[in-house]
Amino acid sequence: MGCLYALIAAGLSLIFGLMEIVNFAHGEFLMLAMYVAFFAWSLAHLDPVLALPLTALALAALGWATYWGLIRRVLGGPMLAQIFATFGLAVFLRSGAQFLWGVDFRTIKDPLLAGRLSVGGVFLGLPQLTASALALLAFLGLWLFLRHSETGLALQATAQDRQAAALMGIDTQRMFALGWAIGSACVGVAGGLLAMFFYIFPDVGGAFALLAYVTVALGGFGNVPATLLAGVLVGLTEVFAGLLIAPAMKYAVVFLLYLAVVLWRPQGLFGRF
Amino acid sequence: MRRLGLPLLLGAALVFPAAVTLPFPRHVLIMIFLYGALAVAWNILAGYCGQISLGHAVFFGIGAYTSTLLVARAGLTPWAGMAAGAALAVGVSQLIGFPVFRLRGHYFAIATIAVGEIVQTLVINWDWAGGARGVFVPIKRPDSLLNFQFHQSKAVYYYIALGLLLLSLAVARRLERSRHGYYFRAIRDDQEAAASLGIHVAREKRRAIAVSAALTALGGTFYAQYLLFIDPESVFPLSLSILICLVAVLGGVGTLWGPVLGAAVLVPLSEYTRVWLGGGGKALDLLIYGGLIMLIATVQPAGLMGLVRRRARP
Numbered sequence: 054m055g056c057l058y059a060l061i062a063a064g065l066s067l068i069f070g071l072m073e074i075v076n077f078a079h080g081e082f083l084m085l086a087m088y089v090a091f092f093a094w095s096l097a098h099l100d101p102v103l104a105l106p107l108t109a110l111a112l113a114a115l116g117w118a119t120y121w122g123l124i125r126r127v128l129g130g131p132m133l134a135q136i137f138a139t140f141g142l143a144v145f146l147r148s149g150a151q152f153l154w155g156v157d158f159r160t161i162k163d164p165l166l167a168g169r170l171s172v173g174g175v176f177l178g179l180p181q182l183t184a185s186a187l188a189l190l191a192f193l194g195l196w197l198f199l200r201h202s203e204t205g206l207a208l209q210a211t212a213q214d215r216q217a218a219a220l221m222g223i224d225t226q227r228m229f230a231l232g233w234a235i236g237s238a239c240v241g242v243a244g245g246l247l248a249m250f251f252y253i254f255p256d257v258g259g260a261f262a263l264l265a266y267v268t269v270a271l272g273g274f275g276n277v278p279a280t281l282l283a284g285v286l287v288g289l290t291e292v293f294a295g296l297l298i299a300p301a302m303k304y305a306v307v308f309l310l311y312l313a314v315v316l317w318r319p320q321g322l323f324g325r326f
Numbered sequence: 327m328r329r330l331g332l333p334l335l336l337g338a339a340l341v342f343p344a345a346v347t348l349p350f351p352r353h354v355l356i357m358i359f360l361y362g363a364l365a366v367a368w369n370i371l372a373g374y375c376g377q378i379s380l381g382h383a384v385f386f387g388i389g390a391y392t393s394t395l396l397v398a399r400a401g402l403t404p405w406a407g408m409a410a411g412a413a414l415a416v417g418v419s420q421l422i423g424f425p426v427f428r429l430r431g432h433y434f435a436i437a438t439i440a441v442g443e444i445v446q447t448l449v450i451n452w453d454w455a456g457g458a459r460g461v462f463v464p465i466k467r468p469d470s471l472l473n474f475q476f477h478q479s480k481a482v483y484y485y486i487a488l489g490l491l492l493l494s495l496a497v498a499r500r501l502e503r504s505r506h507g508y509y510f511r512a513i514r515d516d517q518e519a520a521a522s523l524g525i526h527v528a529r530e531k532r533r534a535i536a537v538s539a540a541l542t543a544l545g546g547t548f549y550a551q552y553l554l555f556i557d558p559e560s561v562f563p564l565s566l567s568i569l570i571c572l573v574a575v576l577g578g579v580g581t582l583w584g585p586v587l588g589a590a591v592l593v594p595l596s597e598y599t600r601v602w603l604g605g606g607g608k609a610l611d612l613l614i615y616g617g618l619i620m621l622i623a624t625v626q627p628a629g630l631m632g633l634v635r636r637r638a639r640p
């Protein structure tokens with residue numbers, strides 16, 4: 054689970070690092086990715102694992118469109134306008150999903166990967182295990198892309214100083230849109246993976262998005278590798294809190310952990326102000 | 327016009343229940359007053375002091391739960407519960423302020439969301455307080471001001487809500503013109519500059535959140551007595567926190583009348599779309615609502631007060 058949280062949060066972190074905007078519709082992006090996976094399965098009998106490129110592409114397109122249609126218009130506006138632009142999008146997407154597909158819980162039956170694996174007496178669900186592995190893989194890919202490709206470096210340059218980047222001949226508008234596309238594609242992959250073993254319904258994004266915000270803030274905004282660590286930390290805290298204290302309290306413990314860290318390091322574990 | 331406008335508006339608000347006896351328009355106006363008061367309270371912390379809180383439902387819920395539990399478990403009058411709720415909200419706000427005021431911008435907003443989620447989870451798991459099932463306010467007859475319950479007509483609720491709004495506005499107006507109001511705005515505009523001019527930033531922030539929390543808690547008690555049933559999902563959710571600041575943002579952040587204007591536009595809109603288009607599980611009303619929020623954020627980020635001001639100065 055931690056790896057999935059990290060992947061969801063990575064998209065958020067990337068977008069924030071690039072242009073200091075928190076996407077409050079992130080959870081709804083996740084929900085849409087799960088629906089894409091669901092319909093790929095129910096209409097085309099495509100297994101969620103095989104449909105991953107499809108969900109990633111669909112979400113990348115959505116992120117791209119969101120940037121050009123909405124975010125570009127509030128980029129120079131006050132922080133509140135940015136919060137509400139994405140929040141409005143969240144409400145719109147969630148109720149749109151409810152309008153089109155209803156509130157019923159859906160599940161993907163008989164995925165390619167099912168059953169469980171026993172590792173040293175501990176039972177692990179095979180879908181969950183694959184999901185973590187693939188999430189890690191996606192994370193690695195993202196990291197390599199950011200560090201070693203020319204476009205990735207241009208993205209980082211834009212994040213550091215958009216004016217200087219523009220002077221160096223980088224099309225910052227394109228970079229922003231690309232950031233949104235990649236950030237959303239991360240959610241697309243995460244959603245496709247999550248769809249294998251989680252219920253799909255219009256409100257599914259909420260809880261995951263909240264955890265993603267905390268994960269990002271815990272790792273430090275805009276720092277993608279730190280997000281992975283924070284994601285694993287959040288996942289572990291959730292599991293142990295559920296095991297040792299009470300399952301119902303696990304999220305409260307995660308949020309408390311976050312507040313405790315923030316008290317000690319306001320910028321997050323590895324963040325810079 | 328300005329000098330005449332306010333008394334006229336207030337006079338119209340005072341005679342409204344006598345002129346219109348239908349329950350639904352009265353309900354809409356009560357909700358406008360309630361959300362207006364909440365948004366004015368939020369605006370004290372966020373609009374003047376610049377600390378954008380997305381966890382104000384915490385104080386609302388504390389107000390609602392304190393009074394309701396005192397009525398249901400100890401038999402006290404809700405008015406005492408209202409005072410206790412406000413006091414408790416102030417105490418909690420100081421506790422919350424200790425960690426979160428070290429944060430800025432998005433970090434602050436997210437930390438307040440985290441606080442809100444923690445409190446909601448705690449209340450859901452608190453059996454004595456009704457847990458996830460919530461609590462009913464025991465029905466008391468006959469209607470009386472002491473019991474804060476009126477089953478015959480909404481008129482008294484109407485006047486109490488109006489009083490609440492006027493109280494919030496009076497507090498905000500006093501603050502706006504006081505020394506602390508200037509301190510708040512200085513902190514919002516540039517915290518370092520404010521600190522270097524000798525403003526005790528942490529103390530002023532605590533002051534802002536205390537006032538804001540107390541007023542929000544009063545609204546919570548009113549809500550509980552108006553609906554006579556509360557549960558964690560209705561008084562502590564993140565969506566309520568966001569709705570409160572949405573009202574203020576729509577009207578205009580950091581202005582005295584902006585939040586009221588925002589409530590006057592947004593509340594009827596959401597109540598009427600809910601009645602006309604809601605139901606059937608299709609969420610068409612929320613679809614329109616979401617689209618509208620995006621439109622406002624892109625077209626008029628300064629809120630409706632921005633429009634009013636532009637007309638005033640051609």
